[in-house]
Amino acid sequence: MAPFLAAMSEHSRGAFPVATGRCGGGDPFGGYHPCDLFAAMMMEHNSEFEAEDDKNKYSTRISVPGADANSTQVTKHDDGSFHVKVKSADGKRTIFDRRLQLPDDADPTSLRAAVVNGELHVAASKMAKPTPVTVPVSADVDNDDNNNDSNDNDNDNDNKPYVLRKNVPGVAAEDVQVTVDDDVLRVEARRRGETSTSYKRTFAMPEDAERSGVSATCALGVLTVRIPKKPVPVPVAVPVSDTIPEAEQRHIHLAHLNVPGFKPSDATVEVTRGMLRIKLSKENGEKRERFASLPDSVKNHEHVHAAIANGVMAVWADNAAVREPAEMTVDVSSTLLALDDDWVMAAEGDDA
Structure with missing residues (x-):
């Protein structure tokens, strides 16, 4: 089972029965009347629901008694979230209204939905993982040691590569295998001879690692792997004025500091990463x-704007700073045939 987000309430768990039938036992509403329970859930924010996780996709089902495909709206966004709004078939009441978040490795473009017998089925395919890449291991001495690693200038820290070293006496370059597999770096080394030994380690790649630039050397009994960093974005300078607008004119409040004795020319404000x-x-x-x-x-x-006035500093953003995610309507089918053949059906013993 794979969570779609970090946490959800017990009420939400009761309202989201999944293929394993763990939510709410035999009663998917956990003892609550559906109308009362769904009314309590009428809120607009990202939430989690548990989904069946198989090799190729995520899938789940949501109880929506009284609804059909025509009364169900599913809208997907390019930030990986999607909004589900379900009304009763007669349009008189809202059964479910929630914005949900897909896992990071789900493909938002593949989101599909169907309402069958009062249940909303939702599925999304997983994105294909990159093919593992084998990194050539050079037998040359790593001459970058003195050039890069001994430089303690803080201004250069963002440009320094990550460096992994391991003493492997008796190991030749051809006996080392370095592989980049998605977000994992795998290192294997083997010493041949009368006393054969091996070394295997895996490392999580940093978020700012430039995976395509990984290099490795093994010489003089020292294995060195270098992982370059992605270019650091150029900071955006924020001008600092001497006038702080009224609160209602500062749409998004970002910072508020007491800075007695400082004037606008004493301040530097930057936005980066x-x-x-x-x-x-x-x-x-x-x-x-x-x-x-x-x-x-x-x-x-x-x-983004900043100002200092009367010993107070404020940083805020206009509404124009907010990028609303692009959205697209998902067709809701009335048959599970619209989904793939591997659709995960409800486990026996779950109540509708």
């Missing part, structure tokens, strides 16, 4: 530095 960096520096040498995470919805950084 989803972080807000604030640096304050007076002529007398007094310094401050603060960091804050940006909401995921704030994408257009040129619409």
